Amino acid sequence: MTKLLQWLLGVSLLGIIWAVIAFDLLELSVPGTYREVAWSMPLYLLVSFGCYSLATVGYRVATFNDCDEAARELQEQIKEAKEDLRKKGLKI
Amino acid sequence: MASRKAAQPNKDNKDKYSVLLPTYNERENLPLIVWLLVKYFGESGFNYEIIVIDDGSPDGTLEVAEQLQNIYGKDKILLRPRAKKLGLGTAYIHGMGHASGNFIIIMDADLSHHPKFIPQFIRKQKEGDYDLVSGTRYQGDGGVYGWDLRRKLISRGANFLTQVLLRPGASDLTGSFRLYKKKVLESLMERCVSKGYVFQMEMIVRARQLNYTIGEVPISFVDRVYGESKLGGNEIISFVKGLLTLFATT
Numbered sequence: 001m002t003k004l005l006q007w008l009l010g011v012s013l014l015g016i017i018w019a020v021i022a023f024d025l026l027e028l029s030v031p032g033t034y035r036e037v038a039w040s041m042p043l044y045l046l047v048s049f050g051c052y053s054l055a056t057v058g059y060r061v062a063t064f065n066d067c068d069e070a071a072r073e074l075q076e077q078i079k080e081a082k083e084d085l086r087k088k089g090l091k092i
Numbered sequence: 093m094a095s096r097k098a099a100q101p102n103k104d105n106k107d108k109y110s111v112l113l114p115t116y117n118e119r120e121n122l123p124l125i126v127w128l129l130v131k132y133f134g135e136s137g138f139n140y141e142i143i144v145i146d147d148g149s150p151d152g153t154l155e156v157a158e159q160l161q162n163i164y165g166k167d168k169i170l171l172r173p174r175a176k177k178l179g180l181g182t183a184y185i186h187g188m189g190h191a192s193g194n195f196i197i198i199m200d201a202d203l204s205h206h207p208k209f210i211p212q213f214i215r216k217q218k219e220g221d222y223d224l225v226s227g228t229r230y231q232g233d234g235g236v237y238g239w240d241l242r243r244k245l246i247s248r249g250a251n252f253l254t255q256v257l258l259r260p261g262a263s264d265l266t267g268s269f270r271l272y273k274k275k276v277l278e279s280l281m282e283r284c285v286s287k288g289y290v291f292q293m294e295m296i297v298r299a300r301q302l303n304y305t306i307g308e309v310p311i312s313f314v315d316r317v318y319g320e321s322k323l324g325g326n327e328i329i330s331f332v333k334g335l336l337t338l339f340a341t342t
Contacts, residue, residue: 003258004340053252060248065235067312074203074314081127088163090123092156 018042102137109133109140109214110193110274113201114183119151121202126160126169128207136211143170143187147177181291185281188274196272202316205269209311213271216307223276223304226262226296227269227311234264234310246323250331257339258297262306265293269311276304289327290334297342 001009020026021038030038111129115122126142133140144157154173161169172190174183188196197213199205205227213225228234230251239247254265266289272280279302286294299306 002340002342003338053256057245057248057252060230060252061241061244064230064239064244064248065233065312067235067237067314070206070235070312071237071314074206077128078124078203081124085123085127085163090156090159090163092120092123 105138107139107195107214108193109138109195109197109210109271110188110191111140111142111197111199111210112145112184112187112191113142113199114145114147114180114187115149115153115157115201116147116177117149117151117153118201119149119153119156122153122156123160125201125203125207126164129210130164130168132207132210136214138211138214139193141168141170141191141193143172143191145183145187146171146173147183148173148175179287181281181284181287184277188277188281191274194274196274196277197270198272199269204313204315206312206314209269209309210271212309216309217271220305220307222307223273224299225271225307225309226264227267228262228264228308229267229311229313230263231308232310234312236313236315238315243323246328250328250335254293254335257335258293258342260293260296261300262296263308265296267311267313268292269313270295280304286334286337288334289331290338293334294338294342297338301342 018038018041020028021030022035022041024030024035113122113125118125122144129140129142146154146157148154154171157169157171161171170190172187174186184196184198195214195217197210199207209227213227216222217225229236230248236244236247251263251265254260258265276299280295280298283298284291284294296306
């Protein structure tokens, strides 16, 4: 099953459960408060996910390591390499 | 003074590592990356070869490669040039065809990937007998040098989207510094159809589908060409298209 199908399946399943509770499709006599909460669930989850995404990406950008040390080391090694290669007969 | 045996602890190991270096206009960088590869492989004692796949570079990269062959030997530096600039995927296939190692290492030839991580890749691979080991910029003390806020934001944002949609089980999907078992790379290359960034992503996704095991090693990515090749709208669009294709087909 592709990821797309997994998502469609998952969303459909949740959608059915949501509709059954929110619109009382099976006449389960679900208490009013439950129905109200269920009704606003999709929007609530969407907004929550949006906030989670922003927070996660923001955190990851803020903690993205800057490899200054690696860049310095590379510069040093480039000098060393050029010198050694010149000795070995490399002509640029 | 350390005995020779202690300095080269891995000499008796039967594994051989073929490093594939696709090049296009890397006349300046090629000698440097080869020097670093020779240094770190030499120190670790692992058996290796470097396969340079040059796509008809007009700047004379091939000529420099030939000089390096004379310096380091034709058994260590193999040249498999092509007439013109073809894709990265075909470069790998072309290079692999001549590889005598049982492991393949792919990396960029522009010094953004540092060979000092290769012994770490090898150790990691042996630790869990992983089918592939991927260098990650996003975990541990992995990171980048030379990226501004915009670039970091795009990178992390794209990676987040990829994680949500594909749940790939690896933290860095667009990275191209990896170690593969040769058989594994061959079987993945048969199945992958994408190009560019998406090609690297597809390799990981297909590896998971085929139940290959993936190990990760944090790496530092030193971007020295960023000033010249910015990540533009076109690249972003083709990335998203590729991601959605993978989402819908894998």
